[in-house]
């Protein structure tokens with residue numbers, strides 16, 4: 001009975017406080033929303049970057065050029081070996097096929113020479129798991145040493161650059177995000193403290209009539225968590241707006257084709273909500289502590 | 295004069311109070327209190343208040359009456375000496391134990407300490423919520439206590455809309471709503487007219503008759519004269535005398 005009475009008292013007190021001094025709480029909720037939007041945006045951008053790296057390096061294939069005297073049998077063996085090693089899909093390209101391709105890109109090439117100067121080759125589409133520059137380099141080095149192989153080409157520099165870029169972008173994003181987040185945490189704590197400062201008289205009197213620190217603290221914690229959740233709701237609204245309305249406009253404007261649309265996943269929504277609640281909670285704990293002494 | 299003084303009922307209860315003298319509920323031994331480097335506010339206080347007793351605490355402004363009361367409900371801690379409440383040494387009480395001490399002590403604050411933005415009813419109910427009383431019970435008890443101090447009709451107003459005397463009675467209601475074992479009243483009649491003073495004092499006598507130990511800090515000589523109670527007199531932080539009503543009042547008037 002007493003527990004129920006207390007819980008309902010805490011909830012009522014928390015809601016009442018939100019109702020009584022709306023301005024200060026709006027400020028707290030908005031600063032929380034800013035922090036959470038930043039967090040959500042960083043997560044969306046990071047996953048976009050991942051996808052970008054994935055899709056771009058998907059175009060980079062491993063091409064094995066064979067010596068002129070390679071037999072059908074060697075080629076077949078090599079295909080099996082390459083597919084095993086990279087877990088990818090290997091295709092044999094005959095000199096004739098290669099020339100046809102070149103002709104398609106540069107019309108008139110075929111007429112330049114009577115003989116076909118192009119070698120037999122094997123093209124390997126590398127699966128995502130082996131797409132890292134390091135792994136590809138390893139495979140290329142091993143294949144290069146084989147008897148029948150003339151040379152190996154796999155756009156090493158491109159993969160390297162792409163990975164480097166993605167890493168740099170992610171690092172920069174993390175640093176910027178960290179700074180913004182830190183600032184907002186300070187703002188949130190300060191705002192919550194202001195909200196509590198407005199009620200220090202109430203806290204003092206509660207303590208004089210025999211309230212425990214825990215009793216005084218409880219409504220503020222509920223309040224903080226509620227504010228965090230409200231902030232999360234606003235942040236998710238902004239993120240959905242950005243991904244569903246902002247992104248298509250941007251695509252139309254820049255004419256970016258084939259770009260994967262960013263999405264606010266259920267998991268991200270959960271993360272933002274959890275972060276919001278704990279941010280509000282921790283902020284309140286820190287803010288109320290000052291007023292509980294004596 | 296007042297019911298409190300003349301009825302055989304009250305005489306019987308006073309008898310009970312005397313019997314209870316063997317069971318002290320508030321004791322101080324060599325208690326001193328200083329604030330920072332200022333000259334001490336209280337010096338070497340020794341006192342002994344029995345369960346069920348009604349005691350006046352008097353003395354000129356600044357003598358240390360409020361400070362002495364604060365030592366009992368631990369709004370301040372003694373700098374030296376020991377304060378015992380219900381046999382427990384509160385000087386050694388940890389901060390986490392203070393709330394449980396305070397739940398047994400009703401305090402009428404000299405400066406009221408009412409929440410200006412909460413209704414009179416909520417202000418009184420505050421003391422009950424703190425101990426986890428269900429909402430309906432809080433409401434019912436608060437209203438009943440407000441009726442005792444004659445303010446049932448003002449339950450839903452905000453304190454600033456009340457007169458000084460009315461606010462004072464709200465504070466008294468809040469102090470009583472918990473049925474505390476001890477009531478510390480700091481100038482509880484300071485803002486009341488003579489008729490209301492008598493009414494409130496009679497209420498306190500009633501509460502005292504039901505077993506609550508009461509300490510009333512006051513300047514009011516007529517009060518002390520009318521209600522013949524043990525009177526502790528503070529002067530510049532020391533307990534200078536302890537006498538029965540009439541004599542104490544006489545001393546006060548003479549100055």
Ligand SMILES: Nc1ncnc2c1ncn2[C@@H]1O[C@H](COP(=O)(O)OP(=O)(O)OP(=O)(O)O)[C@@H](O)[C@H]1O
Pocket residue numbers: 329332335353354355356357358359360361362404
């Ligand atoms: N928190 C404090 N810090 C510093 N000095 C204090 C504090 N509280 C009280 N004092 C000093 O202690 C002395 C006694 O104050 P106290 O309030 O106990 O007097 P009082 O007898 O209640 O007076 P009054 O009749 O005017 O209410 C005063 O001189 C006051 O300045």
Ligand SMILES: [Mg+2]
Pocket residue numbers: 359360361404480
């Ligand atoms: Mg005083």
